[in-house]
Amino acid sequence: MTTATTSIGWYDANAEAFVARSFDSAMQGHRERFLAHVPAGGAVLDAGCGSGRDALAFHRAGYAVSAFDGSARLAALAARATGLPVAHMTFAEMDWDAAFDGVWACATLLHLPPADLPGALASIRRALKPGGAFFCSFKEGESRRFANGRFFTDMTPPGLRSVLAEAGFEPLELWGSDDVRPGRAGERWVSAVSRRPVADAAPSA
Numbered sequence: 414m415t416t417a418t419t420s421i422g423w424y425d426a427n428a429e430a431f432v433a434r435s436f437d438s439a440m441q442g443h444r445e446r447f448l449a450h451v452p453a454g455g456a457v458l459d460a461g462c463g464s465g466r467d468a469l470a471f472h473r474a475g476y477a478v479s480a481f482d483g484s485a486r487l488a489a490l491a492a493r494a495t496g497l498p499v500a501h502m503t504f505a506e507m508d509w510d511a512a513f514d515g516v517w518a519c520a521t522l523l524h525l526p527p528a529d530l531p532g533a534l535a536s537i538r539r540a541l542k543p544g545g546a547f548f549c550s551f552k553e554g555e556s557r558r559f560a561n562g563r564f565f566t567d568m569t570p571p572g573l574r575s576v577l578a579e580a581g582f583e584p585l586e587l588w589g590s591d592d593v594r595p596g597r598a599g600e601r602w603v604s605a606v607s608r609r610p611v612a613d614a615a616p617s618a
Contacts, residue, residue: 416564420524421503423562424463424484432464432490440519443548444470446586447517447606450546451476455514458540460507461521462499465491471517472497479513504533509540516541518549520602523565527557530566534580541609547582549573553589553601570603582607 454475459468462480472478481500482488492499516537554567585606592600
């Protein structure tokens, strides 16, 4: 069983509890930093949408939202919570080409092992229109670890900057923040907004 499959299995088994503790997390500030680089009413992909919290916020703000999650149970719960179609798929199954003005991957790529990140980032870059914005977030640190039934790839700010540059993204913003969920005092995140270069050809498969 792969690390990604293990994490998906955890979300399938714990979907309801995960949604209950994450749906109301205060992510408005992060969304605003991302949307500052997305045209009003543009096409946004919530890649690994989890509870559907952010997909719903984008939809209510007037964006054309698509969403998917690797967990079948989470995809079903997110569709119910948002009223939006939510596909059951993984990053490896992405096949969009220049379809989105923005891709939002909040606390999702962190479950991929480092060897799988370049392929996922290439698919995200391909899915973006030239100049399209990309948000991602990771737990801050240097570990590659299993914790509470899931695999995590942690990132330092310099590490995330390097990974995004190697994948062909142009940096826009990178920042650290505290975990906003109850009981997570002391846990830190590193987030970034980057973009597919305006003068860019799609990366090869």
